[in-house]
Amino acid sequence: MTTTIGIDIGGTKVFVVRVVDGEIAAEIRTETASEAPLTPAIFDAIRQVWSSDVAAVGAGVAGLVDPDRGLFVWGPHVAGTGIPVRTELEKELGVPAVVDNDANMAAWGELRAGAGRGYRHMLLVTLGTGIGGAVVIDEQIYAGISGFAGEWGHMLFDPGGLPCDCGKLGCWETVASGPALTRLARNHVAQNPQGSLATRLRGSVIDGESVTRAADEGDEPARSLVAQVGGAFGLGLCNLIAILDPEIIVVGGGLGSVGEALLGPARRVATDALHGGSHRRLPPIVVAQLGSRANAVGAALRAAESL
Amino acid sequence: MTTTIGIDIGGTKVFVVRVVDGEIAAEIRTETASEAPLTPAIFDAIRQVWSSDVAAVGAGVAGLVDPDRGLFVWGPHVAGTGIPVRTELEKELGVPAVVDNDANMAAWGELRAGAGRGYRHMLLVTLGTGIGGAVVIDEQIYAGISGFAGEWGHMLFDPGGLPCDCGKLGCWETVASGPALTRLARNHVAQNPQGSLATRLRGSVIDGESVTRAADEGDEPARSLVAQVGGAFGLGLCNLIAILDPEIIVVGGGLGSVGEALLGPARRVATDALHGGSHRRLPPIVVAQLGSRANAVGAALRAAESL
Numbered sequence: 001m002t003t004t005i006g007i008d009i010g011g012t013k014v015f016v017v018r019v020v021d022g023e024i025a026a027e028i029r030t031e032t033a034s035e036a037p038l039t040p041a042i043f044d045a046i047r048q049v050w051s052s053d054v055a056a057v058g059a060g061v062a063g064l065v066d067p068d069r070g071l072f073v074w075g076p077h078v079a080g081t082g083i084p085v086r087t088e089l090e091k092e093l094g095v096p097a098v099v100d101n102d103a104n105m106a107a108w109g110e111l112r113a114g115a116g117r118g119y120r121h122m123l124l125v126t127l128g129t130g131i132g133g134a135v136v137i138d139e140q141i142y143a144g145i146s147g148f149a150g151e152w153g154h155m156l157f158d159p160g161g162l163p164c165d166c167g168k169l170g171c172w173e174t175v176a177s178g179p180a181l182t183r184l185a186r187n188h189v190a191q192n193p194q195g196s197l198a199t200r201l202r203g204s205v206i207d208g209e210s211v212t213r214a215a216d217e218g219d220e221p222a223r224s225l226v227a228q229v230g231g232a233f234g235l236g237l238c239n240l241i242a243i244l245d246p247e248i249i250v251v252g253g254g255l256g257s258v259g260e261a262l263l264g265p266a267r268r269v270a271t272d273a274l275h276g277g278s279h280r281r282l283p284p285i286v287v288a289q290l291g292s293r294a295n296a297v298g299a300a301l302r303a304a305e306s307l
Numbered sequence: 308m309t310t311t312i313g314i315d316i317g318g319t320k321v322f323v324v325r326v327v328d329g330e331i332a333a334e335i336r337t338e339t340a341s342e343a344p345l346t347p348a349i350f351d352a353i354r355q356v357w358s359s360d361v362a363a364v365g366a367g368v369a370g371l372v373d374p375d376r377g378l379f380v381w382g383p384h385v386a387g388t389g390i391p392v393r394t395e396l397e398k399e400l401g402v403p404a405v406v407d408n409d410a411n412m413a414a415w416g417e418l419r420a421g422a423g424r425g426y427r428h429m430l431l432v433t434l435g436t437g438i439g440g441a442v443v444i445d446e447q448i449y450a451g452i453s454g455f456a457g458e459w460g461h462m463l464f465d466p467g468g469l470p471c472d473c474g475k476l477g478c479w480e481t482v483a484s485g486p487a488l489t490r491l492a493r494n495h496v497a498q499n500p501q502g503s504l505a506t507r508l509r510g511s512v513i514d515g516e517s518v519t520r521a522a523d524e525g526d527e528p529a530r531s532l533v534a535q536v537g538g539a540f541g542l543g544l545c546n547l548i549a550i551l552d553p554e555i556i557v558v559g560g561g562l563g564s565v566g567e568a569l570l571g572p573a574r575r576v577a578t579d580a581l582h583g584g585s586h587r588r589l590p591p592i593v594v595a596q597l598g599s600r601a602n603a604v605g606a607a608l609r610a611a612e613s614l
Contacts, residue, residue: 064586074586121452135447135551144552145428146587154582158466166582239462243550244442245451275473277463279371279381280453295437 002307005046005093006300007059008102008293011077014042017293018049019300022113024293036080037061038073038088047091055150056307057089058098058299060105064147067100073147077205087244098306102295104141106288107134109298110250114289117228121247123240124288125152127262130165130173130252135244153177157236176233178208178255183212183226197221214257222265226258227265233267238273252288259287308441312353312364312400321349325356326607329420332358332605343387344368344379345395363614364396365405365606367412368583371454374407380454389408391560391614405613407539411448412458415438415442416556416605423476424611428554430547434540434569435560437472437480448575454574456502460484464543482539485515485562490531492518502574504528519565533565534572541573543578544592552587566594579611 001021008015009032018026026049032041037059046057063075070086072078089097099106107116107124116122124137129154135142143149153173154166161170174180185206189198200222202216214222237249253265264286271282291299308328315322316339325333333356344366353364370382377393379385396404408417414423414431423429429443432574438460450456460480461473470475492513496505507521507529516550521529544556558570570592576590584602597604 003323064583137444137458142444145554145590146552148548148552148587149550151552151582152546152550156542156580158354158540159464168580168582187510214435235463239459239546240550241455242461243456243459245453245455245458247452273463273475275458275475276371276455280455281453 001053002055002304003051003053004300004303005049005054005057006296006298007042007046007057007222008060008077008295008299008305010039010102011032011062014045015292016042016045016049018051018054019297022301024297027293027296036228037078037083037085041259044093053080054093054095056096056303058096058105058301058306059085059089060100060102060295061085062102065099065101066147067104067143069072070097070099072099076094076305081253083267088289095304098302099301100141100143100299100302101147103132103134104301105141105296105298106252106290106294107250107298108302109222109290109294110252111136111139111290112301113297114294115286116248119248121244123244123246123249124150125237125240125249125251125256126253127176127256128252129178129281131177131236146233152236152240153241155236157232166204172232172236176229176236180209180232181185181211181225182206182228184228185222188221188225192221193219208255209291212255212261215258215261223261226261229255230262230265233262233275234269238270241270241273241283242294248283249285250288251285252294257287257291263287266268293294308360309362309611310358310360311354311607311610312361313412313603313605313610314349314353314364314366315412315606316344316349316385317409318367318369322599323352323356324603324607325358325361326604326611329608331604334600338530339350339462343553344385344390344392347494350399355467361400363403363405363559363610364400365412365608365610365613366392366396367409367602367606368392368433369409372406372408373454374405374450374455376409377404377406379406381527393525403610405606405609406460406605407448407609408454409516410439410441411450412589412603412609413559413597413601414443414448414557414605414607415609417559417595419608420441420604421601423555423568426555428551430549430551430553431457431555432544432556432560432563433560434560434563436485438543439485452483459543460548463547464539468530479539480541483536483543487539488515488518488532488536488562489513490530491535495532501527502528507582515562519568522565522568530568533568537564537569537572537612538576540569541576542580544573545577547579548590549582555590556592556597558592559601564594570594
């Protein structure tokens with residue numbers, strides 16, 4: 001029996017699981033200050049799910065991580081640079097630790113215990129505020145030479161297109177993301193103030209969540225906007241397929257969890273745009289199964305496999 | 308001492324080398340009919356460079372290849388489908404054979420004996436009539452699940468852009484390729500019939516070759532057109548970097564061999580567009596060293612390593 005701890009360290013939230021032989025035995029979600037990757041609140045959370053048989057811990061940190069040295073290098077959402085997360089965890093907890101970035105740990109979770117089980121070459125594509133992800137090749141995380149592999153949200157999608165948070169124009173995530181859906185919905189509502197979506201959302205915030213909920217409930221304009229974002233998402237996926245020819249694409253993130261209303265159009269667009277179509281098939285494009293637990297579960301599973 | 312044969316099988320040309328301990332000992336270039344991957348003319352060429360100590364052969368075939376089964380699957384330039392190239396070579400020549408597609412063999416040549424020596428994660432990007440290439444991860448060829456990895460010439464570059472030979476609009480190779488340079492040059496000459504480039508090329512064919520020669524000779528408009536294609540090339544490279552974070556990019560192909568007039572602008576554009584710029588460096592973007600011999604030399608080296 002192997003017991004390990006997995007820790008998902010985000011900018012303002014931490015999620016800790018204890019995993020026993022691949023199953024979650026305990027979990028805790030808590031707020032944390034973003035002043036450092038490791039805060040007293042994180043160690044408190046770890047102790048709440050701890051058991052005496054914990055053999056190793058794994059942590060997935062939002063941002064750039066050097067997994068070989070166990071360092072948090074830098075990230076836009078977590079403070080500090082060059083923090084020796086692995087060493088600090090090992091010193092404090094007395095067991096071996098593994099550290100990687102959040103997307104890589106989430107990919108590991110999906111590969112071992114989620115939608116990627118049984119696949120060798122998998123892309124995890126997270127679709128939320130932006131687009132991120134991770135590359136699995138031959139059942140190994142491929143992080144690139146600087147740990148930046150999978151930062152495809154900043155793939156150029158439309159030269160001279162919309163401004164991106166990164167300072168460039170026309171990045172993929174400017175047209176496929178929660179904020180892109182929000183922007184489309186606000187435009188639609190402004191232009192159709194008496195339409196079904198405007199009526200439905202009157203008095204509520206117009207954002208990715210409320211629009212996808214309206215689409216779920218069958219609102220036609222909302223479904224069409226979700227499909228439009230899905231199409232732009234699918235066209236970008238087609239680029240990833242042209243470059244990496246993966247065996248499966250697992251779609252995570254808040255907007256990714258919307259499911260068929262978004263992934264159906266994404267698949268249709270990608271199928272039409274696929275190069276060499278008659279000699280290959282579109283890889284399955286499926287929703288991630290572990291949801292917001294993927295990072296912590298993947299970290300716990302990586303910790304177990306490191307033993 | 309290890310002696311192997313490497314065979315570059317294109318649509319209308321074949322190039323065969325005999326390699327002894329990493330050095331070319333003999334080579335022959337010949338025309339061949341494109342009616343099949345393996346023609347009598349190819350075996351004639353092999354026999355002309357053959358020596359009694361040949362221990363293995365390798366072949367790089369233009370098109371889609373299944374290296375595990377040694378099959379030529381299909382290609383736009385070579386006739387036949389599902390041809391058992393490895394088996395036919397082994398039966399005819401009496402030594403073990405390895406078979407892969409041309410870009411993968413060329414990448415292997417550059418990795419072992421060219422510009423990629425000493426690197427673990429390398430992209431070979433071939434820039435000629437179109438854009439192709441190959442992915443090396445951890446010193447292994449990564450071919451993807453269908454053998455299509457590296458087909459990034461058909462990455463979407465500009466939605467609604469120029470029509471591509473593949474039937475889609477706005478693929479990367481519509482703006483970065485020999486034909487793209489030809490198109491730009493013809494437009495320039497039509498609009499500037501008294502300009503230096505029009506004067507220089509009067510009476511000669513305006514194509515990628517004549518324009519890059521004019522650029523080499525210092526013609527300013529030609530240099531500017533080459534730089535424009537280089538910029539579009541660099542912007543696409545930036546996407547490959549965002550996705551794969553490689554250690555080095557080796558640029559092959561006819562137009563790639565132009566060198567700094569094209570790669571200088573490509574690097575400048577890629578540096579500006581690189582995401583996470585302050586936490587990473589642009590990987591070296593360098594010209595391939597083996598030129599048109601890369602495929603055959605790589606095939607011979609792969610054959611030697613397979614022993």
